[in-house]
Amino acid sequence: MINHQWLHLFHKELRQEAYTQGYRREETEHVVRHVSNFNEKGFVIASTLNQSNAREVVRREVSYFQKLGQEFEWKVYSYDQPVNLVDILKEEGFFIGNTEALMMMKLMEDHPLLHSKSAIEVKEITAQKGIKDIISLEEPIWQEDHNELGERLWRDKQNYPESLYLCGIYDEDRLVSAAWMYLEDSSSFASLWGGSTLLEYRGRGYYHALLSARAKKAYEKGYSFLTVDASPMSRKILEKQGFHCLAYTYECNSPVMEDC
Secondary structure (H helix, E strand, O other): OOHHHHHHHHHHHHHHOOOOOOEEEEEOOOEEEEEEOOOOOEEEEEEOOOOOOHHHHHHHHHHHHHHHOOOEEEEEEOOOOOOOHHHHHHHOOOEEEEEEEEEEEEOOOOOHHHOOOOOOOOEEEOOHHHHHHHHHHHHHHHOOOOHHHHHHHHHHHHHOHHHEEEEEEEEOOEEEEEEEEEEOOOOOEEEEEEEEEOHHHOOOOHHHHHHHHHHHHHHHOOOOEEEEEEOHHHHHHHHHOOOEEEEEEEEEEOOOOOOO
């Protein structure tokens, strides 16, 4: 299977047909949207647009989510149409955030990540305290509030324990590096998230250890692919481990809702 076939499978399973835990999936003629059941941020994950209808559909989605009182992200991929969709969203008041690389790797039996041995102890995180440790780790690294993430991770771990795998590396009682993975339901893909390490602990192989732990878990559970939206720094590391860049993703956040 070559890369464009991987991308086709990804688009079908994780964009067009995906159901996300904690969200209500809605499909219209032009978009697939996911509305949060917990009044968190919703998102538009896939669209079928062209130059003549894109702006109208974008405005319709903004109006729809505003009536729900819910902010949302329009996740744009570099192969989406029309080619200037990000520009249209920006002109319609969206805040354009990070650009990341859509990375993918096929899990083969002989892949080095599945046979990696390390003296670094990676612990699975299953309790609420461990998730609170993750949030305490993430916030100083990214300099932003992660309470909503913590609530979502704990809720998902309680409601769908087999679909979420969290792991971390501790220095005594202090969590210094952590990551997690969603084992996407009814799909071939396990999606990687996190992968953060405190500055003073970087360069010790922790990122690789967490990556290997998640790859082994995904393979054990029968998943064929790992996928991740990677920053430029992470992309370099992932490429060395056999990941391929298939596209780019653009985080487009809806206009701020005005108070009534």
